[in-house]
Amino acid sequence: MSGHSTFEPKNPALKWFESRLPLVGLIHSSFVAYPTPRNLNYWWTFGGILSLMLVCQIVSGVVLVMHYTPHVTLAFDSVEHIMRDVSWGWLIRYIHANGASMFFIAVYIHMFRGLYYGSYKAPREVLWILGCIIYLLMMATAFMGYVLPWGQMSFWGATVITNLFSAFPVVGPTIVEWLWGGFAVDNPTLNRFFSLHYLLPFMIAGVVVLHVWALHVVGQNNPTGVEPKSEKDTVPFTPYATIKDGFGMVCFLIFFAWFLFYIPNYLGHADNYIPANPLVTPAHIVPEWYYLPFYAMLRAVPDKLGGVLTMFGAIIVLFFVPWLDTSKVRSAAYRPLYKQFFWIWVAVCIGLGWLGSKPAEGGYVIAGRILTIYYFAHFLIILPLLGLFEKPKAIPASITEAVLGKNKGAAPASAGVSAPQTKG
Amino acid sequence: MQLEALEGRVDRGLAFARLFRAGRSNFGPTQACRGSGQGMRGKETIVASTETAGTTRRDFLYLATGAMGGIGAAALVWPFVSQLQPDASVLALSSTEVDLSQVAEGQMITVKWRGKPVFVWNRTPDDIAKSKATEISVLLDPVARNANLPLDALATDENRAAEGEGHEKWLVVIGICTHLGCVPIGHMGEYDGWFCPCHGSEYDSAGRVRRGPAPENLAIPPYHFVSDTKISIG
Numbered sequence: 044m045s046g047h048s049t050f051e052p053k054n055p056a057l058k059w060f061e062s063r064l065p066l067v068g069l070i071h072s073s074f075v076a077y078p079t080p081r082n083l084n085y086w087w088t089f090g091g092i093l094s095l096m097l098v099c100q101i102v103s104g105v106v107l108v109m110h111y112t113p114h115v116t117l118a119f120d121s122v123e124h125i126m127r128d129v130s131w132g133w134l135i136r137y138i139h140a141n142g143a144s145m146f147f148i149a150v151y152i153h154m155f156r157g158l159y160y161g162s163y164k165a166p167r168e169v170l171w172i173l174g175c176i177i178y179l180l181m182m183a184t185a186f187m188g189y190v191l192p193w194g195q196m197s198f199w200g201a202t203v204i205t206n207l208f209s210a211f212p213v214v215g216p217t218i219v220e221w222l223w224g225g226f227a228v229d230n231p232t233l234n235r236f237f238s239l240h241y242l243l244p245f246m247i248a249g250v251v252v253l254h255v256w257a258l259h260v261v262g263q264n265n266p267t268g269v270e271p272k273s274e275k276d277t278v279p280f281t282p283y284a285t286i287k288d289g290f291g292m293v294c295f296l297i298f299f300a301w302f303l304f305y306i307p308n309y310l311g312h313a314d315n316y317i318p319a320n321p322l323v324t325p326a327h328i329v330p331e332w333y334y335l336p337f338y339a340m341l342r343a344v345p346d347k348l349g350g351v352l353t354m355f356g357a358i359i360v361l362f363f364v365p366w367l368d369t370s371k372v373r374s375a376a377y378r379p380l381y382k383q384f385f386w387i388w389v390a391v392c393i394g395l396g397w398l399g400s401k402p403a404e405g406g407y408v409i410a411g412r413i414l415t416i417y418y419f420a421h422f423l424i425i426l427p428l429l430g431l432f433e434k435p436k437a438i439p440a441s442i443t444e445a446v447l448g449k450n451k452g453a454a455p456a457s458a459g460v461s462a463p464q465t466k467g
Numbered sequence: 468m469q470l471e472a473l474e475g476r477v478d479r480g481l482a483f484a485r486l487f488r489a490g491r492s493n494f495g496p497t498q499a500c501r502g503s504g505q506g507m508r509g510k511e512t513i514v515a516s517t518e519t520a521g522t523t524r525r526d527f528l529y530l531a532t533g534a535m536g537g538i539g540a541a542a543l544v545w546p547f548v549s550q551l552q553p554d555a556s557v558l559a560l561s562s563t564e565v566d567l568s569q570v571a572e573g574q575m576i577t578v579k580w581r582g583k584p585v586f587v588w589n590r591t592p593d594d595i596a597k598s599k600a601t602e603i604s605v606l607l608d609p610v611a612r613n614a615n616l617p618l619d620a621l622a623t624d625e626n627r628a629a630e631g632e633g634h635e636k637w638l639v640v641i642g643i644c645t646h647l648g649c650v651p652i653g654h655m656g657e658y659d660g661w662f663c664p665c666h667g668s669e670y671d672s673a674g675r676v677r678r679g680p681a682p683e684n685l686a687i688p689p690y691h692f693v694s695d696t697k698i699s700i701g
Binding site: 103110129 | 546549551557
């Protein structure tokens with residue numbers, strides 16, 4: 044499926060270089076000549092948007108580190124110093140803080156798209172699992188990044204999340220002390236989180252390379268879920284996908300800019316503008332919005348270890364989706380029942396997110412339990428059974444047929460088609 | 468439909484090639500208007516026009532989009548470059564006051580101004596006499612290098628020492644060797660001033676370079692007397 048490069052350099056210097064390291068040819072075959080299904084919709088632009096967000100986070104992060112000090116007595120002040128003293132520091136910090144949220148918005152849409160169109164199914168299992176690894180790394184990176192400003196939410200978020208590991212029998216307390224580098228979250232914790240927060244994005248970038256590589260080996264899925272069968276089913280990456288991705292990115296950046304310039308603190312917590320105090324916990328502590336569904340699951344289980352395992356299980360189950368879904372049909376467009384269950388599941392995820400932001404009491408906990416059970420039932424019961432009982436709709440013979448209709452898709456090339464080419 | 472899709476492909480290919488040509492052609496607003504008019508008439512007309520006219524509506528759109536994107540990218544890059552400049556907290560430290568009443572005759576103290584060492588020396592009459600006896604012609608650098616005087620002032624002792632009645636004993640210089648930035652050691656070397664441990668440059672009792680490789684006299688920072696016993700540097 045990898046695009047055959049037609050790249051032949053004319054320039055003698057480039058020819059010399061290309062015969063020693065075919066770099067330009069690789070770029071050409073991957074991002075210019077690479078055949079993409081002709082029917083990709085805008086949900087497919089989020090891969091490019093995510094790459095853009097990764098670059099955005101790395102660039103703004105590298106700049107923030109130039110002004111930030113990872114020490115318990117200086118961290119909070121150095122962040123305020125960035126906001127007040129550093130030229131354009133407020134903008135760069137808000138880019139980084141809101142960029143994290145935008146990154147997660149994009150990754151959730153990207154994952155929902157994969158689940159809707161069955162992009163995880165053979166032969167794309169490794170591609171899907173690499174994506175799950177990227178998601179895990181993103182969660183770890185975002186968590187450690189949130190600790191760095193050393194506000195109240197930073198400190199107590201770090202305390203709660205690291206304490207999750209204390210739930211494991213026997214080794215739990217030792218793991219936690221080793222995570223902390225002490226007997227509580229303190230300066231050694233801040234220092235190591237800072238180090239890892241700088242390291243992990245580059246690991247993400249490495250896994251992204253593998254993710255894109257795997258994608259280019261098996262080729263992109265598409266809204267029909269039918270593999271491209273002929274040249275007619277694909278268009279070259281450039282200009283078609285580049286322009287479409289570019290337009291998607293611009294629209295996404297407008298959305299990003301709206302947060303950045305109008306409501307830069309909307310997704311944050313006011314408590315994090317209070318310096319960390321190891322002696323007083325804020326009255327209502329909640330994680331960042333992108334962890335809320337998992338936080339709701341943690342609180343839904345009345346047992347410490349059970350809650351932690353449920354939370355981690357909610358992510359681990361994603362790794363097994365390629366095998367839990369027994370249906371032969373990829374796209375939900377041809378799976379009338381799955382389509383409905385998919386949207387119910389999306390609603391459940393959003394519901395869990397909402398419950399995660401509410402206090403852990405009364406009806407909220409009961410609702411949290413119901414939705415948590417449904418979340419797992421979707422993967423462990425509904426997905427395997429649907430494949431057995433669902434009667435899928437007729438699948439088109441090819442992408443072209445799905446796009447243009449049966450008759451036109453099958454029509455042979457007429458004389459008129461070649462005319463513009465010969466004239467041009 | 469398929470015919471149209473292929474046409475679109477060829478059409479775009481042509482437009483891409485023309486994107487580079489259009490930059491060199493005498494592409495003006497009148498042509499753009501004409502192009503847009505043709506665009507209104509439908510796809511077939513555009514295809515025809517790409518083969519005859521020099522530029523099209525699409526060329527205009529490509530150029531306008533590219534230009535807008537370029538401006539946007541430049542605007543975004545600026546904050547990332549601008550953040551490198553000294554920030555407000557650094558600029559706030561740009562002046563330092565020094566109390567001279569505690570500096571005994573012959574004593575040399577070092578104070579910090581903008582992160583750099585500044586030497587303040589209460590020179591003895593002997594130091595001053597030696598400095599005054601030195602002819603300009605024997606100096607390696609005949610220019611005063613005094614930020615409080617014109618650029619072409621000569622490196623006489625008067626132009627190097629502090630200005631004003633009874634201030635001539637004070638010498639205030641930035642304690643950074645003009646060679647490669649080391650801090651010279653006081654009361655050392657053949658000329659009774661400073662000796663740089665890095666590459667052996669020597670300075671006299673007016674902070675003037677007397678032996679290389681340093682090319683210039685020790686620089687004198689902008690400063691003024693707040694009172695007879697206090698100066699403000701910067």
